[in-house]
Amino acid sequence: MLNGQKPAPENHPNLFAWAAVTTKFAETVQSKWPAGDLQLPAGGVGAPSSSGAAVTQKVSSFFTGTSADLWESMLNKSGTQWLLGNKPTQADAAAAREMKGLKPNANTHPNLFAWAAIVTKFAEPVSGKWAAGELPRPSDPAASGSDSESDHEDDGGDKKHKKDKKHKKDKKDRKDKKEKKDKKHKKDKKDKKGAAAADEINEDDLFGDDGAAEVTIVKKPVVVKKKPGPIAKSIVLIEVKPWDEDTDLDKLAARILAVSKDGLVWKSEYKKEPIAYGLFKLVIGFVIEDEKVSVDEDVVEMLQEWDDSVQSVDIVSFNKL
Numbered sequence: 449m450l451n452g453q454k455p456a457p458e459n460h461p462n463l464f465a466w467a468a469v470t471t472k473f474a475e476t477v478q479s480k481w482p483a484g485d486l487q488l489p490a491g492g493v494g495a496p497s498s499s500g501a502a503v504t505q506k507v508s509s510f511f512t513g514t515s516a517d518l519w520e521s522m523l524n525k526s527g528t529q530w531l532l533g534n535k536p537t538q539a540d541a542a543a544a545r546e547m548k549g550l551k552p553n554a555n556t557h558p559n560l561f562a563w564a565a566i567v568t569k570f571a572e573p574v575s576g577k578w579a580a581g582e583l584p585r586p587s588d589p590a591a592s593g594s595d596s597e598s599d600h601e602d603d604g605g606d607k608k609h610k611k612d613k614k615h616k617k618d619k620k621d622r623k624d625k626k627e628k629k630d631k632k633h634k635k636d637k638k639d640k641k642g643a644a645a646a647d648e649i650n651e652d653d654l655f656g657d658d659g660a661a662e663v664t665i666v667k668k669p670v671v672v673k674k675k676p677g678p679i680a681k682s683i684v685l686i687e688v689k690p691w692d693e694d695t696d697l698d699k700l701a702a703r704i705l706a707v708s709k710d711g712l713v714w715k716s717e718y719k720k721e722p723i724a725y726g727l728f729k730l731v732i733g734f735v736i737e738d739e740k741v742s743v744d745e746d747v748v749e750m751l752q753e754w755d756d757s758v759q760s761v762d763i764v765s766f767n768k769l
Contacts, residue, residue: 455467461554461555461561464554464558464561464562465554465561465562465564465565466565467562468562468563468565468566480726509550509551510550510551510552510553511547511548511550511551511552511564512552512553514586515543515546515585515586516552516557516560517557517586518584518585518586519531519543519560519563519584520552520556520557520558520559520560522584523559523560523563524559529563529566530563530567531543531563531581531583531584532581535578535579535691535692536567536570536575536578536579537578537579537580537581538578538579538580538581538582538583539581539582539583539584540563540567540575540578540581541567541572541575541576541578542583543567543583544564544567544568544575546583547564547568551564552564569724569725570724571724574723574724577689577760615755619753622749622753625745626745629745679737679739680737680738680739680768681735681736681737681738681768681769682735682736682738682743682766682767682768682769683733683734683735683765683767683769684733684734684735684736684743684747684763684765684766684767685731685732685733685763685764685765685766686731686732686733686734686747686748686751686761686762686763686764687721687729687730687731687761687762687764688700688704688729688730688731688732688751688758688760688761689723689729689730689758689759689760689761689762690727690728690729690730690757690758690759691757691758691759692727693725693726693727693728695757697720697728697730700730700757700758701718701730701732703754704730704732704751705718705732707750709740709741709746710740710741711736711737711739711740711741712734712735712736712737712740712741712746712747713734713735713736714732714733714734715732715733715734715735718730718731718732718733719731719732731764734747735769743763743766747761748761748763
């Protein structure tokens with residue numbers, strides 16, 4: 449109905465904020481929203497409003513100052529929905545807390561006003577799980593509005609480089625940890641084989657080459673083997689959160705269920721539960737043999753390496769069977 453046009457923030461601040469939120473969703477997501485009738489004026493869409501005057505508020509009710517000016521400048525230059533890019537970070541959560549319930553002035557800070565309309569819709573349990581990000585301050589030269597646009601782009605590139613470097617380091621640490629575990633497992637297996645071979649040699653040649661030596665036969669004590677006890681198992685339920693609403697959770701679930709490992713059995717059923725604004729998470733369970741499978745190393749860390757579609761993995765419940 450808006451046909452790509454934006455409401456004027458000085459005349460319709462709340463409609464401007466609503467448009468900033470709703471236009472971020474693709475039609476495939478909007479089509480799944482509940483039914484509702486759109487209210488139109490009696491004269492039709494083109495009918496003039498009852499008042500063309502700008503909406504005014506008391507200055508004391510606005511969030512203003514150098515921080516508001518800086519964040520407005522950043523959003524205006526980048527054209528992104530969030531302060532540090534296309535995805536929310538802890539910088540957005542920290543900025544929302546600093547506003548302490550105040551709203552930016554839609555006339556002077558339209559981009560920050562639209563951003564605030566989005567970020568304040570998320571509860572702290574949700575925003576607390578956003579990726580790390582440092583909130584730009586007016587005293588930070590790298591984020592100052594007086595810097596040139598190229599400097600700003602270089603700073604963004606540096607942040608991306610640091611993030612990529614940290615991601616590669618974490619991935620390497622996980623790989624090194626797995627290699628150490630595999631080496632220890634192979635060494636233990638080799639030691640057991642060596643001990644078994646030594647026992648076999650001793651049984652075949654008890655007395656060496658000295659045939660004239662006196663032979664004393666010693667009876668081995670009878671060892672009563674204990675019956676193995678029940679296998680220790682656990683049932684685990686996890687939440688897998690995607691990056692955005694465009695991720696196909698059914699395909700992601702099929703990919704997870706296809707993971708095969710000795711001692712790991714996936715439940716065939718899974719659930720998709722809503723988080724906020726069309727974003728859903730995947731809830732899926734499995735049973736493990738405790739001695740064969742580590743939940744953190746073999747399941748959680750493995751899924752978190754799928755950084756093309758998985759944002760985070762959390763353990764909901766962990767119970768012994």
